[in-house]
Amino acid sequence: MNQTVDKKLDLTVNRLPLITWNHLHMNQCNLSLRVPETGAEVKEQTWTPDAPEGQTSDPAVLVHEGHMDLLRDFSEVETGMGADVVRLLTAGGYTSDVYRLREGEGTVKLKYALTGNGVTANFLGLDVKQGAALTVIMDFASEPAAGEKAENSETEKNAADTSTDVDIIKENTPAAAAGAGVVLTKAHLGKNAILRLVQIHRAGNDFTLLSDTGAFCEDGARVELIQVVLSGKNTLIGAAVNLNGKGSTFSSNLGYRVEKDHRLDINYTANHFGRRTQCDINAVGVLRDTARKIFRGTIDFRNGSGASKGNEKEDVLLMDDGVVNQTIPVILCAEEDVEGNHGATIGELDDDTLFYLESRGMSEEAVYALMERARLSSVIRKIPEEDTKKELLTCIGDE
Amino acid sequence: MKEKTYIEDVDRSLYDFRYEEKAEDFYRVDEGLDPEIVEQISNEKNDPQWMHDLRMKSLEIYNRKSIPDWGPSIDGLDMNRIVTYVRSKSRMSAKWSDVPDDIKNTFEKLGIPQAERESLAGVGAQYDSELVYHNVKDEVARQGVVYTDLESAMHGPYEQMIRDHFMHLVPPTDHKFAALHGAVWSGGSFVYVPKGVRVDIPLQSYFRLNAPGAGQFEHTLIIVDEGADLHFIEGCSAPKYNVANLHAGCVELFVGKNARLRYSTIENWSKNMYNLNTKRAIVDEGGRMEWVSGSFGSHVSYLYPMTILNGKGAHMEFTGITFAGHGQNLDTGMKVVHGAPDTTSVINTKSISKSGGVSTYRSSVQILPQAKHAKSTVSCQSLMLDDISRSDTIPAMDVRTKDADVGHEAKIGRISDEAVFYLMSRGLSEEDARAMIVSGFADNVSKELPLEYAAEMNNLIRLEMKGSIG
Numbered sequence: 001m002n003q004t005v006d007k008k009l010d011l012t013v014n015r016l017p018l019i020t021w022n023h024l025h026m027n028q029c030n031l032s033l034r035v036p037e038t039g040a041e042v043k044e045q046t047w048t049p050d051a052p053e054g055q056t057s058d059p060a061v062l063v064h065e066g067h068m069d070l071l072r073d074f075s076e077v078e079t080g081m082g083a084d085v086v087r088l089l090t091a092g093g094y095t096s097d098v099y100r101l102r103e104g105e106g107t108v109k110l111k112y113a114l115t116g117n118g119v120t121a122n123f124l125g126l127d128v129k130q131g132a133a134l135t136v137i138m139d140f141a142s143e144p145a146a147g148e149k150a151e152n153s154e155t156e157k158n159a160a161d162t163s164t165d166v167d168i169i170k171e172n173t174p175a176a177a178a179g180a181g182v183v184l185t186k187a188h189l190g191k192n193a194i195l196r197l198v199q200i201h202r203a204g205n206d207f208t209l210l211s212d213t214g215a216f217c218e219d220g221a222r223v224e225l226i227q228v229v230l231s232g233k234n235t236l237i238g239a240a241v242n243l244n245g246k247g248s249t250f251s252s253n254l255g256y257r258v259e260k261d262h263r264l265d266i267n268y269t270a271n272h273f274g275r276r277t278q279c280d281i282n283a284v285g286v287l288r289d290t291a292r293k294i295f296r297g298t299i300d301f302r303n304g305s306g307a308s309k310g311n312e313k314e315d316v317l318l319m320d321d322g323v324v325n326q327t328i329p330v331i332l333c334a335e336e337d338v339e340g341n342h343g344a345t346i347g348e349l350d351d352d353t354l355f356y357l358e359s360r361g362m363s364e365e366a367v368y369a370l371m372e373r374a375r376l377s378s379v380i381r382k383i384p385e386e387d388t389k390k391e392l393l394t395c396i397g398d399e
Numbered sequence: 400m401k402e403k404t405y406i407e408d409v410d411r412s413l414y415d416f417r418y419e420e421k422a423e424d425f426y427r428v429d430e431g432l433d434p435e436i437v438e439q440i441s442n443e444k445n446d447p448q449w450m451h452d453l454r455m456k457s458l459e460i461y462n463r464k465s466i467p468d469w470g471p472s473i474d475g476l477d478m479n480r481i482v483t484y485v486r487s488k489s490r491m492s493a494k495w496s497d498v499p500d501d502i503k504n505t506f507e508k509l510g511i512p513q514a515e516r517e518s519l520a521g522v523g524a525q526y527d528s529e530l531v532y533h534n535v536k537d538e539v540a541r542q543g544v545v546y547t548d549l550e551s552a553m554h555g556p557y558e559q560m561i562r563d564h565f566m567h568l569v570p571p572t573d574h575k576f577a578a579l580h581g582a583v584w585s586g587g588s589f590v591y592v593p594k595g596v597r598v599d600i601p602l603q604s605y606f607r608l609n610a611p612g613a614g615q616f617e618h619t620l621i622i623v624d625e626g627a628d629l630h631f632i633e634g635c636s637a638p639k640y641n642v643a644n645l646h647a648g649c650v651e652l653f654v655g656k657n658a659r660l661r662y663s664t665i666e667n668w669s670k671n672m673y674n675l676n677t678k679r680a681i682v683d684e685g686g687r688m689e690w691v692s693g694s695f696g697s698h699v700s701y702l703y704p705m706t707i708l709n710g711k712g713a714h715m716e717f718t719g720i721t722f723a724g725h726g727q728n729l730d731t732g733m734k735v736v737h738g739a740p741d742t743t744s745v746i747n748t749k750s751i752s753k754s755g756g757v758s759t760y761r762s763s764v765q766i767l768p769q770a771k772h773a774k775s776t777v778s779c780q781s782l783m784l785d786d787i788s789r790s791d792t793i794p795a796m797d798v799r800t801k802d803a804d805v806g807h808e809a810k811i812g813r814i815s816d817e818a819v820f821y822l823m824s825r826g827l828s829e830e831d832a833r834a835m836i837v838s839g840f841a842d843n844v845s846k847e848l849p850l851e852y853a854a855e856m857n858n859l860i861r862l863e864m865k866g867s868i869g
Contacts, residue, residue, distance in 0.1 A: 019469045020761055020793045027469075301811075303786060318801035321768065325798045333811050336786040340811040346796060347804040 007035045009088055013081040013210070014238050014267035017298050018332060026294060026328050029236060029265045033180055033208075035088060036121035039095025040181045044111040047099065065098040073098070074125050074186035079214030080238025080267045085184055089121045094182075098125035101132040107385065108134070114142040114181045114203050121182040126197075128221075130190035136197050137388050140183065140211065142204030142232075178206035185213040189221035191245065196224045198383050200392065203232030205260065212238040219245035219274070226382055228392060229256035229264055229285075240269040243277035243308075250278070255379030256285035256293070257372060257396075264293040268312075272305035272338070281312040284375040286368075290322035298330040301338045308335070312342040317349065317375065319368050373398050424499070425527070427485040430612070432478050434458060437582050440484045444550055444585065449562060457571035457581025464575035471699050471728040471757070476673045481645050483583040485610045486529040491548060493534045502526050509636065511605050519632075521546045523604040525617055528585040539598060545591040546602055549618055552589040561589060564620055568651040568679045568707075576647045576675040576701075580616050584649065587617035592627040594655075601630040601663075606648070608637040608668075614645035621662075625655040625683075632663045636696070639669035643698070646672055652680035654688050656710065661689040663847070668696035670726050675701050684710030684739070691847045692719040694731050703761060705734035708742035708770075715744040720844040723756030723788070732761040732794075737770035737803075746777040747843055752788035763795040764805060771802040781811040782840055 015028035047064065068074075070086055079085060099108050112122065128134045181203070187195050195215065203209040209232050215223045223241050235258075241250040250270050258264045270279035281297050299310035312329050329342040349371060357367040377398045383389040426443075428436050437458050441451045466473065492498055495512050506512060506524050515522040521535030523546070535546040545557065553561050571581035588604045608615040623629050637644060646668060654660045660680070668674050674697040680688045690704050706715040715735055723729040735744045750758040758781065766773045781790040792809050814836055822832035 016793075018791060018793060020795055021469060021763065024763055024795050024797060026795055026797075306786070318798065318803070321801050323799070323801060325796075327796045327798075327807075329794065329807070329809070331781075331792045331809060331811050333781070333783060333790045333792075334786070334788075336783040336788075336813050338783075338812060340792075340809075342792075342807075342809050344796060344805070344807040346798050346806075348801050350804075 011084040035092030036119040039122040040120040041113040043113045047108040077186040077214040080240040081212040094121035096123040100127040117179045124185045126187035128193040133194040180208040182210040187215040192220040202230040208234040217248035225252040254283040258291035259288035267296045277308045283314040286317045286372045287323035292324040294326040300332040306337040461578035485527040520600045521602040543593040590621040595626040597628040603632040606635040611640040612642040619650040623658040630661040637669045650678040654682040654686040656683040657685040659687040663691040678704040681707045682713040694721040700729040719748045721750040723758035725754040728757040730759040737773040740771040744775045752790045753784035757789040759791045766798040777807040
């Protein structure tokens with residue numbers, strides 16, 4: 001038996017770059033995980049343009065490579081969760097995939113099956129060379145056990161409401177797997193390269209998912225990150241983008257729905273090193289039942305990042321009294337000639353909107369369901385890949 | 400080509416004068432902190448037993464608690480070098496003529512007696528560890544308003560009231576420097592405003608720390624009873640020395656049902672000061688707490704006035720400005736806890752960083768499950784005047800009911816070229832335009848102060864603008 005199977009590590013992840021009062025319990029997330037034995041099953045792995053595995057020479061195509069050394073490859077890329085994720089992966093086993101796009105446009109679609117009761121770990125490296133544009137869709141989903149019917153798979157209708165547009169649709173969130181999955185994604189973007197990274201999180205009711213991402217941008221490079229969270233007992237998301245190159249940009253759109261007793265823990269960091277860099281971090285979401293969510297978002301203007309701009313906004317709709325919402329938008333500034341803005345709106349639906357929609361015949365619950373769909377839909381519609389977009393819109397009942 | 404706008408540091412010459420204290424005129428304990436020193440202070444102050452016990456318990460807590468790991472470094476503060484109690488050998492008086500000349504001249508230079516004559520209902524003046532002057536106007540006293548030093552009050556008819564409130568809002572267990580305060584506190588004021596009484600003109604306490612290497616640990620306890628109204632002003636300053644000084648005061652404010660308290664502070668400690676102050680208010684149903692806070696001095700500051708909105712419909716407003724210049728690391732902000740339905744809070748802060756100064760805005764807004772229909776809006780703005788300074792913003796929000804409405808916005812940046820251009824197009828010179836923008840930036844605090852104090856604050860800021868964009 002593998003000696004690492006029962007070995008546990010205490011981890012500190014998603015730590016704020018500058019901490020605040022400890023009694024608020026917002027500085028970081030502490031957890032204990034068994035070291036991973038292997039990687040999660042990558043159920044589907046497709047990419048275009050195609051290239052033979054292991055090919056490293058020209059022609060300029062997307063190249064898929066095998067195992068990478070986490071301590072060596074992409075070591076210049078910091079991630080949102082911090083160094084403990086690499087410590088966890090290197091203490092156990094993990095599988096890895098690396099895609100290098102030398103020029104032109106490419107698309108990679110990866111479906112991860114979050115199954116079993118163990119701990120699995122995957123590392124994804126993305127190397128987007130100068131001027132290339134890569135789209136990556138990562139879909140993390142738990143699967144129902146064989147023969148088990150997915151719960152909440154049918155459309156629920158609010159009995160108190162007779163209007164036609166009040167269906168509350170919940171996607172499949174089976175409770176088959178009670179394990180944990182760790183997915184570490186690191187990207188290096190060359191000059192004027194573009195990475196469009198879509199991550200869909202829909203782990204099961206007993207599953208813990210750590211989704212950690214980092215990117216390093218050279219001059220003029222652009223990272224567009226879209227993340228959707230639809231379910232998962234514990235979903236932890238970290239994302240850090242180092243805007244090292246002049247004129248590099250980072251935009252992020254996060255949409256989430258957290259319900260039941262689920263927990264979502266988020267840490268975004270945009271590090272502005274280069275001049276005229278820009279970040280836009282937007283998050284919208286809803287909390288239901290007794291869900292808990294913490295959103296940490298940091299814009300860090302380092303010395304030398306003159307003429308840079310950073311914007312950050314979170315809009316949270318609280319739908320039940322048992323929810324706990326924590327938000328901490330941080331701006332760190334060591335440069336004079338910059339503009340940083342952050343805003344947050346947290347709470348119930350404003351009275352005017354509610355009154356108007358109720359006057360149109362909708363119940364309060366139906367109005368809130370509509371608002372939930374609208375928030376998620378506003379992020380899903382930004383996904384650049386049509387099939388994924390359609391599937392998710394259907395999943396939330398918006399198509 | 401852009402030329403840097405030059406903005407002067409806060410002019411502290413008014414505050415930096417000092418008199419050399421003659422050893423024979425002052426009583427002081429030894430440097431450091433141990434049970435003997437705390438006993439000595441307790442004996443010196445003729446503490447009742449409960450206060451003596453609180454001091455000793457606080458010392459134990461102080462020794463157990465660790466230094467905060469989240470704020471600016473206070474490595475330069477060596478408690479073994481701090482004298483925790485220094486007092487003039489003359490006793491407190493209600494007449495300026497009875498105050499020793501050197502001390503009286505200090506307060507004359509600071510303009511306190513003049514302010515008392517012109518615009519205050521009462522004044523308390525503390526020099527090092529003890530009050531040297533305390534007086535309240537007869538017509539205010541006749542309304543039943545009590546404004547006196549805590550030590551006297553503790554031995555009079557208000558002993559039980561003080562015992563029921565002293566360090567109940569800020570317990571010694573709160574943090575290490577609250578425990579330190581509990582052990583060695585000295586001086587400060589006690590104010591009681593009876594039910595329904597409105598004090599139309601403000602009371603003021605002024606704290607002057609003159610002794611090098613000393614600490615000041617004054618305690619301010621204010622109880623504003625149901626339906627009453629008070630404006631209290633706190634001022635503080637010290638001359639600059641090459642050794643560290645420490646201020647670990649404590650302010651506890653109790654605002655009764657439908658009462659209102661405005662607490663204004665202009666803090667201008669010298670740049671060798673570690674200002675580790677704790678201020679907290681609790682507000683009953685329909686009560687209103689207003690903080691106006693200007694932080695200009697200190698080497699290192701930890702200052703976050705906290706409000707607990709404990710009664711239905713209670714309200715809090717916080718208006719603050721922080722100016723961090725060379726050698727300063729000012730970590731300021733506020734905390735509010737919404738603990739009852741229909742409570743509201745409005746927070747508006749500004750900060751300016753220049754010449755290598757570090758300004759950090761740190762806050763927390765907590766909405767508890769029972770605080771249905773609570774509303775909070777936060778606005779914080781920071782101005783960076785060069786690229787060797789720092790300005791950080793760390794606002795935390797914790798909301799635990801769906802029936803809440805929390806809005807937050809923050810901006811950080813430089814003086815807008817567009818605004819300068821607009822003002823210049825209206826006929827102002829560039830220097831005047833920039834001066835107007837920076838003065839306007841600080842205006843939210845100055846307009847909340849009585850005229851005399853707004854003038855003092857403007858004097859403190861005294862921003863001189865130079866340079867132009869070619």
